[in-house]
Amino acid sequence: MPLKEYKKKRDFGATPEPGPEAKDTAGRDYVIQKHQATNLHFDLRLEDEGVLKSWAVTKEPPVEPGVKRLAVHVEDHPYSYKDFEGEIPEGQYGAGTVEIWDKGTYRALLEGEPDATTAEAIERGALKFELDGERLKGRYVLYHFDKNGKNWFFFKMKS
Ligand code: MN
DSSP, X not given: OTTHHHHHHOOTTTOOSOOSOOOSSOOOEEEEEEEESSSEEEEEEEEETTEEEEEEESSOOOSSTTOEEEEEEXXXXXXXXXXXXXXXXXXXXXXXXXXXXXXXXEXXXXXXXXXXXXXXXXXXXXXXXXXXXXXXXXXXXXXXXXXXXXXXXXXXXXX
């Protein structure tokens, strides 16, 4: 039940967000949604195993190397969430405005670990990937720096 936490937090009779259905084929889409909730943040979502692995990036994602952003790992979202834009009503989880800030495809960089999967890299706390989006292009890293918490760094690699 990969979307259990997503489902638990939401009342689908009250929010226009997609329901908790996983997608059954693999692919490599990503999206970044600008979410004006209590605090403005940018939700980075990478498609893997039928769902969107998700991080809330606390400031605008970097287009150049040299800037590290805090990215808080949050619950998996359904694949169809990648197209969601709209208003989450007052009183609902994440109330506020969601708009797509960037979208495209990504490729996990698992060189040297030919049998590894994206999910395993995330589980181990370090994922390198290449983005081919409208705003973000090039090689990026998500790095889990507090092993007992949900805090990761998100930054662009120098080359
Ligand atoms: Mn959010």
